[in-house]
Structure formats: structure tokens, C-alpha cells
Amino acid sequence: MATTDLESLPPDRAISAVTHDGSFRVIAxxxxxxxxxxxxxQRATGPTVENLADLTAxxxxxxxxxxPNYRVQGIIQGAGGHGTLVADSWPDGGTRGLARANSPVxxxxxxxxxxxxxxxxxxxxxxxxxxxxxxxxxGAVMNYLLESEQVTSALGVASVVSENEVxxxxxxxxxxxxECTEPPLAVMYERLRHxxxxxxxxxxxxxxxxxxxxxxxxxxMDYTRTTEFDDLDFRCRCSSERVLASLxxxxxxxxxxxxxxxxxxxxxxxYCQQEYQVQTEMLRGLLTAS
Ligand SMILES: [Zn+2]
Numbered sequence: 001m002a003t004t005d006l007e008s009l010p011p012d013r014a015i016s017a018v019t020h021d022g023s024f025r026v027i028a029x030x031x032x033x034x035x036x037x038x039x040x041x042q043r044a045t046g047p048t049v050e051n052l053a054d055l056t057a058x059x060x061x062x063x064x065x066x067x068p069n070y071r072v073q074g075i076i077q078g079a080g081g082h083g084t085l086v087a088d089s090w091p092d093g094g095t096r097g098l099a100r101a102n103s104p105v106x107x108x109x110x111x112x113x114x115x116x117x118x119x120x121x122x123x124x125x126x127x128x129x130x131x132x133x134x135x136x137x138x139g140a141v142m143n144y145l146l147e148s149e150q151v152t153s154a155l156g157v158a159s160v161v162s163e164n165e166v167x168x169x170x171x172x173x174x175x176x177x178x179e180c181t182e183p184p185l186a187v188m189y190e191r192l193r194h195x196x197x198x199x200x201x202x203x204x205x206x207x208x209x210x211x212x213x214x215x216x217x218x219x220x221m222d223y224t225r226t227t228e229f230d231d232l233d234f235r236c237r238c239s240s241e242r243v244l245a246s247l248x249x250x251x252x253x254x255x256x257x258x259x260x261x262x263x264x265x266x267x268x269x270x271y272c273q274q275e276y277q278v279q280t281e282m283l284r285g286l287l288t289a290s
Pocket of ligand 1: 236237269270271272273274
């Protein structure tokens, strides 16, 4: 696969579909552009690129499966507490992330994924699962859905990366609905185990297109497309107002110290590397406001 310019990449999107027999709901996502922006902003290289891609696709899938209108954060801590990866997915379709690792995050014993989902009442729903070496991010997100959300599903996320450039990122979740009975379930498990074992290859075949991916997963079954999620992309949420607001948590003495030094303060957003200049005058305003 050849590398494509960001401009010529099709927009990221997701769709959901339900089978007419009431057995399955499927959500498929293309997250290539989102992950590209995220990887670039974090200057990620090596295995971190693939891990960030999978975490991002998995986090978006949790949001779309549970409550698209509420924020979901997926946080992976590598084995031995070495390295942290974050995907932060918002209702407007924007996702940003962080990679804090001196060396690639290692999965296996001690590696954890924490999912934090904002609830309609403002409370936080949280779950922590292990990230195994064998089942990686796909297995971790699937376990999270089962253990923390009581959603039985089959889930896969994958990417194709070449020289630190993400060519394709995406995934799917097949959710078992209450009406699901033995025959369609057995067929689905067989299909996913055989035809979707190498999801990267499948994503290349369907060119990352979520419609084609759903059609492959539900081949031979009658289904209706239910929802389309447009406008998915890499987007940060920082602004000079938010940067200033974050300074409001700095103590009064420290603020006075900054003002006395009268040096313009430069603050860089960890998510997107945007630099903000905070003038002494703005700090003074903060001091009188507090
Ligand atoms: Zn930012």
C-alpha cells in the first residue's frame, strides 16, 4: 500500500447496523485521519504508532457503542508501569491523544487499560482491564465492554503502518443483542475467527470503508443501517481561555511571583503542541479575579 497525503484521505466515519433477526448490532469505524493527526502531534514512532492507532479506534468504538454523546477516554499503562498512551474521544467526533513513553509500551502481565466514560449525570463510569500480549487492545476493549458494561461482543481494531505513517486504521464491534440465538451466533463466531483473524488484511481489502466492512461481517444476513457518525477526525480542544483557566489552579503566591518576573509565559498544549503566550497582563487579571 502506498502512502497517501492527508488531504486526499477520505474522511473518517463510522456506521452502525442491526440485523433483521434481532441478533446483532455492528458498528464499524474508519479512524485513519484521526490517528494520523494524533501520531504526528505526539511524534510517535515504532510500535507506539500501531498501539496508538488501536487504542484510538477502540476508544471511539466504546463511545459509539455505549453513548455517542458523551466523552470516553482510553488509557493504557504499559507493563511495569512503563509508558502511558491516551485516547480522548469527544461527542463532536474529535479525538486527541497522548503518548508518554521513553520506550514502546509492553503488553502482557501488568499492562492495563483504563476506560473512563462520562455519564449523562456527569458522573464517571470507570473500568480497568488487563492488556494481554496475545489479544492486545482488541481483547482489552472487548473485556472492558463485557466486565464493566455487561455488553457481550466480538471486537477487533487494527491498522496498517509503514515507516511510522498510518495507512489505515479502523475496527468493528459486533454486539450480541438479547434476541440472539445459537445458530446465528455460531455462524458469526466462525466467520470472525476465520475471515477476520487478520483484520489488517480485511481493512486493506475494503479500503477501510466502514460500509464495506459491515457488509463483509453481515454477509448473507438482512440488516438495516441505523446510524451514521460523520465528522470523526483528530481535533484538540485547547484554547487560550482554557490555558488561562488551567493557570487559575496555580497558587496566589506563585502567580505573584510570575508577575514580578514579568516574563511572558509560554505554554504548550500536550495534545496538539500548539503554543500559547500568556502575557503578564493576563496573569494580573487572573490574580484580581481569584
Ligand atoms: Zn491542544
